Amino acid sequence: MSDQLSRFPYPFNSDTYRYSNNSVLLDPPIAIEVTPEYLEEMTLKRSLLANHPNRCYQSLPHTIPAQWEIASLVLHHLHETYPEDFSLTKEGNSWTFSNHKLNETQQFVFGDVSTLPWEPLDFVGRHVQEDLILMGQRDGDLFLDAGQLCFPANWSLEFNLGMNFVEIHSPIPGFANGNLDEKIRNFIMKLEVGQPWVRRNWSLNAGKRLDASLETFHQWGQMRKQVTAENAGETVYLRVEVQKLFRLPRSHAVLFTIHSYLITLHELAQNRAYLEQLYHVLVELPAFIAEYKGMKLYKQQVIQYLEYELQKERG
Amino acid sequence: MQPKIHVFVKQIIQETPSVKRFVLVSKEGADLPAFSAGSHVTTFLNTAAGTLERHYSLVQAPAITDHYEIAVQLHAQSQGGSAYWHHQVSEGTELFISYPKNHFSLSFRAKHHVFYAAGIGITPFLSMMAELVAQGRSFELHYAAKSREMCAFYETLQKTYRDSCHLYLSADPDSSRMRPDGMRQQRIGTHVYFCGPETMVNQFQEAARSYGYPQQSIHFELFAPPAPMLREPFLVELWQSKRTISVGSDQSLLAALLAAGIKSPYSCRVGRCGTCAVEVLSGEVAHYDSVLSEKERAAQDVMMTCVSRAVHNKLVLSL
Ligand code: HEM
Numbered sequence A: 001m002s003d004q005l006s007r008f009p010y011p012f013n014s015d016t017y018r019y020s021n022n023s024v025l026l027d028p029p030i031a032i033e034v035t036p037e038y039l040e041e042m043t044l045k046r047s048l049l050a051n052h053p054n055r056c057y058q059s060l061p062h063t064i065p066a067q068w069e070i071a072s073l074v075l076h077h078l079h080e081t082y083p084e085d086f087s088l089t090k091e092g093n094s095w096t097f098s099n100h101k102l103n104e105t106q107q108f109v110f111g112d113v114s115t116l117p118w119e120p121l122d123f124v125g126r127h128v129q130e131d132l133i134l135m136g137q138r139d140g141d142l143f144l145d146a147g148q149l150c151f152p153a154n155w156s157l158e159f160n161l162g163m164n165f166v167e168i169h170s171p172i173p174g175f176a177n178g179n180l181d182e183k184i185r186n187f188i189m190k191l192e193v194g195q196p197w198v199r200r201n202w203s204l205n206a207g208k209r210l211d212a213s214l215e216t217f218h219q220w221g222q223m224r225k226q227v228t229a230e231n232a233g234e235t236v237y238l239r240v241e242v243q244k245l246f247r248l249p250r251s252h253a254v255l256f257t258i259h260s261y262l263i264t265l266h267e268l269a270q271n272r273a274y275l276e277q278l279y280h281v282l283v284e285l286p287a288f289i290a291e292y293k294g295m296k297l298y299k300q301q302v303i304q305y306l307e308y309e310l311q312k313e314r315g
Numbered sequence B: 001m002q003p004k005i006h007v008f009v010k011q012i013i014q015e016t017p018s019v020k021r022f023v024l025v026s027k028e029g030a031d032l033p034a035f036s037a038g039s040h041v042t043t044f045l046n047t048a049a050g051t052l053e054r055h056y057s058l059v060q061a062p063a064i065t066d067h068y069e070i071a072v073q074l075h076a077q078s079q080g081g082s083a084y085w086h087h088q089v090s091e092g093t094e095l096f097i098s099y100p101k102n103h104f105s106l107s108f109r110a111k112h113h114v115f116y117a118a119g120i121g122i123t124p125f126l127s128m129m130a131e132l133v134a135q136g137r138s139f140e141l142h143y144a145a146k147s148r149e150m151c152a153f154y155e156t157l158q159k160t161y162r163d164s165c166h167l168y169l170s171a172d173p174d175s176s177r178m179r180p181d182g183m184r185q186q187r188i189g190t191h192v193y194f195c196g197p198e199t200m201v202n203q204f205q206e207a208a209r210s211y212g213y214p215q216q217s218i219h220f221e222l223f224a225p226p227a228p229m230l231r232e233p234f235l236v237e238l239w240q241s242k243r244t245i246s247v248g249s250d251q252s253l254l255a256a257l258l259a260a261g262i263k264s265p266y267s268c269r270v271g272r273c274g275t276c277a278v279e280v281l282s283g284e285v286a287h288y289d290s291v292l293s294e295k296e297r298a299a300q301d302v303m304m305t306c307v308s309r310a311v312h313n314k315l316v317l318s319l
């Protein structure tokens, strides 16, 4: 197995897929993963932030204390998990963070926004591959209060800012059946400090594109028309978002992190079990889910490609 | 299963003849996790009868993290928790506690907060009031105790919250009684919070509702020690599959279903995600999940197979 394939967060544990709360406890309880794609993805992230600041960063004014909590969590996880690459030293409230991968050092006074070039969430997001979303928990509901989002899977931070959990998820067909949306919201509202959760969301992408923002759909959406059974192995990617949920102890808000991974179907097909299972999932997938995930135009081509690969291996 | 923090008792303060305050410090010497106003911790006490889990509110201001403080009232009919804290624990005693949890948080949109505490029910309001003072928001406290001697945190309340604090001493003939009708005069946008014995909480809740308070403006906290878990083997009849399978004493129902080849969706296996829910057609369920509401539990028509079990020897599921 290639290194990329063995590291890939494969999303399925069954031959059929339906919407459900597929969360499990996160072990080890670390928010951040640094992968070999770090430098490439940070370059892309920084340029998106520079060119489209409003698309990539939004916050409501009352979120600064919770943002500091996120900053502290992310910097500690970076330093404790990857001590060679990231260091954090503290003298009282005076903190120094060094990113040795990017050769950057930032000194600041913890709790004083005027000592940072950006808001705390916007600052730490510039050092990790993850997108970082802050969900405020107030009066029995969860609201999207702030976020740094560079690699969305077809949604808009600017549009969703201030919405509650159920409103955010309202475009998903069938998600409210059996009150699944409210059940998942209630599950998140019971998150506990020290017990973070993780889930894997998946879709297919036509073309290699981490920043599949709603605002640029006209650019990347065209790729869907160019997929054929012959080129699907190279042009179609399985996109998996590893999403983690952390309770922030002081503000009682929730940190939602999204780390997006892409792998070509050709690469994925090197693992026979993955190939077979993806094939079964796609063949069985109800049309409304396939359509919502944006694969209607090329799902048949992908299935043909997978069939061909399966036969080839059977010899 | 849940992660725990190793602490020791740094100091014990006798607040009243029946209430002791305990100062807990991390064994590793590190700061303890920050917490939000209204939070509690679970303490794990190793007694001869096994581990006792008890929940206690953190009573200091949330900004303080170099120690935690809890206050424990000695109950006459103690099932062991408060008696253990009062008679077995001394300065230096080591124990494990949970991370702070909050099931009783302050409303964000409230214009004014009114707290009603009876006896040791004062404890969650101490961190809440400290938070509201820090944020410059408006509140008042109504607090009933037997007498001045039995009134825990009397000094602190007098010193810090004199103008927002109303005391009612039930053994003092000159003192008035704490009554719900004060809630009538509150302005629109007021949220009310109750903590104390179940009868008091129920009485104040009903009154608040009858005065027209919306349900979202009524907050309360009742601490009940968790019921000990049943571990007996039992049978489940699967109605659609027309099969009966048995669940062993150290096996979950979910594990038994999967072992029998029943395709049963699941995710977390710890009773929290809700994915393993199945419909119950008959039999009484002992619920151990944290997904279902009190009402859903009582309805006895759905259960989480990864943790919940049969009270008696058999359940019928729609599977
Ligand atoms: C609390 C933080 C969360 C945020 C901010 C969030 C946000 C979003 C957004 C923006 C979308 C796209 C909706 C659109 O089409 O406009 C989405 C989709 C979705 N979310 Fe969430 N979500 C969160 C947590 C969760 C959790 C815990 C689950 C658990 C099951 C979940 C399940 C889903 C599903 C199933 C979809 C559809 C994805 C697909 O079919 O590709 N979300 N979410």
Ligand code: FES
Residues within 6 Å of the ligand: B266, B267, B268, B269, B270, B271, B272, B273, B274, B275, B276, B277, B289, B291, B304, B305, B306, B307
């Ligand atoms: S599997 Fe998550 S509640 Fe049972």
